[in-house]
Amino acid sequence: xxxxxxxxxxxxxxxxxxxxxxxxxxxxxxxxxxxxxxxxxxxxxxxxxxxxxxxxxxxxxxxxxxxxxxxxxxxxxxxxxxxxxxxxxxxxxxxxxxxxxxxxxxxxxxxxxxxxxxxxxxxxxxxxxxxxxxxxxxxxxxxxxxxxxxxxxxxxxxxxxxxxxxxxxxxxxxxxxxxxxxxxxxxxxxxxxxxxxxxxxxxxxxxxxxxxxxxxxxxxxxxxxxxxxxxxxxxxxxxxxxxxxxxxxxxxxxxxxxxxxxxxxxxxxxxxxxxxxxxxxxxxxxxxxxxxxxxxxxxxxxxxxxxxxxxxxxxxxxxxxxxxxxxxxxxxxxxxxxxxxxxxxxxxxxxxxxxxxxxxxxxxxxxxxxxxxxxxxxxxxxxxxxxxxxxxxxxxxxxxxxxxxxxxxxxxxxxxxxxxxxxxxxxxxxxxxxxxxxxxxxxxxxxxxxxxxxxxxxxxxxxxxxxxxxxxxxxxxxxxxxxxxxxxxxxxxxxxxxxxxxxxxxxxxxxxxxxxxxxxxxxxxxxxxxxxxxxxxxxxxxxxxxxxxxxxxxxxxxxxxxxxxxxxxxxxxxxxxxxxxxxx
Numbered sequence: 001x002x003x004x005x006x007x008x009x010x011x012x013x014x015x016x017x018x019x020x021x022x023x024x025x026x027x028x029x030x031x032x033x034x035x036x037x038x039x040x041x042x043x044x045x046x047x048x049x050x051x052x053x054x055x056x057x058x059x060x061x062x063x064x065x066x067x068x069x070x071x072x073x074x075x076x077x078x079x080x081x082x083x084x085x086x087x088x089x090x091x092x093x094x095x096x097x098x099x100x101x102x103x104x105x106x107x108x109x110x111x112x113x114x115x116x117x118x119x120x121x122x123x124x125x126x127x128x129x130x131x132x133x134x135x136x137x138x139x140x141x142x143x144x145x146x147x148x149x150x151x152x153x154x155x156x157x158x159x160x161x162x163x164x165x166x167x168x169x170x171x172x173x174x175x176x177x178x179x180x181x182x183x184x185x186x187x188x189x190x191x192x193x194x195x196x197x198x199x200x201x202x203x204x205x206x207x208x209x210x211x212x213x214x215x216x217x218x219x220x221x222x223x224x225x226x227x228x229x230x231x232x233x234x235x236x237x238x239x240x241x242x243x244x245x246x247x248x249x250x251x252x253x254x255x256x257x258x259x260x261x262x263x264x265x266x267x268x269x270x271x272x273x274x275x276x277x278x279x280x281x282x283x284x285x286x287x288x289x290x291x292x293x294x295x296x297x298x299x300x301x302x303x304x305x306x307x308x309x310x311x312x313x314x315x316x317x318x319x320x321x322x323x324x325x326x327x328x329x330x331x332x333x334x335x336x337x338x339x340x341x342x343x344x345x346x347x348x349x350x351x352x353x354x355x356x357x358x359x360x361x362x363x364x365x366x367x368x369x370x371x372x373x374x375x376x377x378x379x380x381x382x383x384x385x386x387x388x389x390x391x392x393x394x395x396x397x398x399x400x401x402x403x404x405x406x407x408x409x410x411x412x413x414x415x416x417x418x419x420x421x422x423x424x425x426x427x428x429x430x431x432x433x434x435x436x437x438x439x440x441x442x443x444x445x446x447x448x449x450x451x452x453x454x455x456x457x458x459x460x461x462x463x464x465x466x467x468x469x470x471x472x473x474x475x476x477x478x479x480x481x482x483x484x485x486x487x488x489x490x491x492x493x494x495x496x497x498x499x500x501x502x503x504x505x506x507x508x509x510x511x512x513x514x515x516x517x518x519x520x521x522x523x524x525x526x527x528x529x530x531x532x533x534x535x536x537x538x539x540x541x542x543x544x545x546x547x548x549x550x551x552x553x554x555x556x557x558x559x560x561x562x563x564x565x566x567x568x569x570x571x572x573x574x575x576x577x578x579x580x581x582x583x584x
Contacts, residue, residue: 007329007330007333007334009200009326012152012326012329012330012333013152013153015329015333016149016150016152016153016329017153019110019113019114019150020110020153022113023106023109023110026102026105026106027106027153029102030099030102030103030106030154033095033098033099033102034099036091036095037092037095037099039169040088040091040092040095041169043084043088045299045300045303046084046088046300047081047082047084047085047088048081048296048299048300048303049296049297049299049300050077050080050081050084050296051077051078051081052295052296052299056074057294057295057296059294059296061077061080103154103155106154107147107150107151107154107155110150110154111146111147111150114146114149114150114332115142115143115146117336118138118141118142118146118332118335118336119142121335121336121338122138122142122335124340125338125340126340126341126342126407126408127402127407127408128341128367128408129338129340129341131367134219135222136215136218136219136221136222136223137215137219138335139218139222140211140214140215140218141331141332141335144211144214144328145211145328145329145331145332146328146332148324148325148328148329149325149328149329149331149332151325152322152325152326152329171185171186178284178287178292178293178297178301180283180287181280181283181284181287181301184276184279184280184283185276185280187276187279188272188273188275188276191272192269192272195265195268195269199261199265200323202261203258203261203262203323203324204323204326204327206254206257206258206261207258207323207324207326207327207328208327208330208331209254210251210254210255210258211327211328211331213247213250213251213254214251216247216250216251217244217247217248217251220240220243220244220247221244224240224244277302280301280302281302284298284301284302285298341408341409342406342407342408342409342427344426344427345423345424348424348425348426348427349420349424349425349426350425350426350429351417351425351426351429351430351432351433352429353433353514354417354418354433354514354515355383355418355514356381356383356384356385356418356514356515356544356545357380357381357382357383357416357417357418357419357545358380358381358404358415358416358417358515358545359379359380359381359415359416359419360377360378360379360380360413360414360415361378361413361414361415361416362376362377362378362412362413362414363376363377363378363403363410363412363413363414363415364376364377364410364411364412364413365377365396365399365403365408365410365411366411372411372568373396373399373568374396374399374400374403374410374565374568374569375568375569376413376569376570377400377413377569377570378413378570379563379570379573381545381561383514383545384543384544384545385545385546385560385561386541386546386548386558386559386560386561387545387546387547387548387559387560387561387562387563388548388550388556388559388561388562388563389401389547389548389549389550389563389564389565390549390550390551390556390562390563390564390565391564391565391566392566394567395565395566395567395568396565396567396568397519397549397565398519398549400565401517401519401547401549403415404422404434404515404517404547405431405434405436405517406422406423406427406430406431409423417430417433432513433513433514433515434513434515434516434517435455435507435508435511435512435513435515435516435517436508436516436517436518436519437501437504437505437508437516437517437518437519437537438504438519438520439519439520441492441497441500441501441503441504442491442492442504443488443491443492443495443500443503443504444488444492445487445488445489445490445491446487446488447482447484447485447486447487447488448477448480448483448484448485448486448488448503449461449464449484449485451488451492451503451507452464452467452468452473452484452503452506452507452510453507453510454507455507455508455510455511456510456511459510461484463510464484464506464510465484466509467506467507467509467510468484468502468503468506470506470509470536470539470540471502471503471505471506471508471509471536471540472502472505472532472533472535472536473499473502473503473505473506476499476502488500488503497529498529498532498533501529501533502529502532502533502536505533505536505537505540508540509536509540513544514544514545515544515545515546515547516540516541516544516545516546516547517546517547517549518537518546518547518548518549519549520549520550520551534558537558538558541558560575561573561574561575562574562575
């Protein structure tokens with residue numbers, strides 16, 4: 001189930017603040033460091049005023065420095081101005097360094113925590129979600145969107161608070177020097193606010209489009225690199241490059257259009273700031289001529305004005321620039337709020353080890369209400385039975401096994417394990433009852449020992465070796481340079497298909513689950529390897545309920561019960577020839 005989209009800015013910021021709660025002390029420290037920027041900024045123009053009024057002129061020092069003497073000599077006043085300039089610059093650099101270090105630490109930690117949560121949540125989402133959205137979408141959200149979302153507070157909201165406080169401080173001091181100039185300086189604020197409101201909504205929509213297009217380009221890369229052997233075999237590298245360029249080009253032009261729009265907005269803000277500065281300069285010179293202000297006071301006002309408009313521009317540009325990151329936050333919370341189609345019921349039953357009785361009762365399954373893959377499937381499997389499942393491609397064999405593992409739930413009917421509906425068991429306990437061997441074995445980019453031990457991470461080396469021997473994998477593993485510590489490469493591609501399949505069987509032996517699912521385990525191997533695998537499978541199935549999916553009827557000769565599917569319907573349900581041969 002997909003969560004809603006279109007979160008309000010306030011909702012996103014509130015949720016991000018909730019995510020930041022574990023780092024409250026760090027954030028308070030970051031805010032405190034940010035607040036130091038305001039007084040340091042206010043001290044910036046002061047040395048220039050002292051130099052003009054108290055060194056070149058005969059005016060007394062500012063009130064805050066009267067403890068140094070009301071009218072020091074020109075040389076002393078100059079030393080005070082220089083010392084104040086150097087000291088302020090040094091403090092500003094130290095404040096910047098401490099802020100950068102703390103900001104980087106908090107941002108990295110918050111990003112790591114949210115990425116971890118989102119990764120776990122993505123794994124728990126139903127397969128139907130990833131079938132619809134594609135895995136590249138989740139990858140982009142975890143790797144890119146999360147960082148941008150978390151930076152809203154650290155690089156957007158908190159600097160905006162600091163800029164706002166600096167703005168207030170400068171306005172207070174400017175108003176004390178000349179309240180009329182303060183009003184002139186603030187005259188552009190309503191216009192900036194109106195512009196911000198106008199552009200904010202437009203930028204959010206455009207950033208959503210950009211991120212969607214970038215995800216689309218990433219999906220091409222992931223798809224091609226994951227099927228590189230097919231691409232090379234058909235010589236389609238150039239075609240795939242063109243497909244990537246087309247998708248990436250769409251994203252590039254969307255970004256360029258957005259950059260042009262942001263540049264136009266920035267230009268309007270700068271022009272307004274220039275008009276405000278010109279108006280203040282004009283009025284300020286008139287006030288100096290009339291004796292309302294000294295030249296040094298006008299210089300300090302102009303110095304503050306330059307810094308006054310910086311916070312104004314910062315607040316305006318960040319408010320629109322934040323739309324990019326708010327679009328990222330929106331995508332993150334949309335994924336985080338998505339609920340899996342397969343959920344665990346409250347007070348679900350624990351299950352230690354199943355006996356292995358399986359019953360399908362009038363099961364209908366499909367990806368939508370108008371597209372059924374399985375129709376009215378009913379059968380019973382007693383514990384210890386070997387069930388062969390046959391049928392043409394697309395008949396619904398894999399869907400049947402997916403229902404048994406509860407990757408999906410039936411749209412109608414029930415599936416019982418030991419007389420209990422699968423939906424009444426704890427999901428984790430239920431899936432511990434199965435061991436799976438697929439047609440295309442899945443190995444991870446790690447050692448052989450870790451791949452075999454994937455089903456039981458706490459298994460010792462002796463147990464792993466015994467499982468490999470049972471699967472006829474020990475001999476070829478011992479022949480490798482590093483034995484069980486050999487790295488198998490991405491998806492185990494450094495091994496042959498038969499070797500990967502035997503490692504997969506060893507994993508199933510090690511898990512020792514009461515129910516086996518063997519999906520076309522010998523379809524892609526040679527006759528000798530098939531014989532080894534079949535021998536291992538015979539040993540593995542002893543005393544267990546086993547479901548064996550195969551196209552080759554010879555593979556199903558070892559089964560007790562035969563199910564035949566065609567177009568999603570159970571067309572034959574009979575005991576195999578090796579048993580009594582009677583129809584059910």
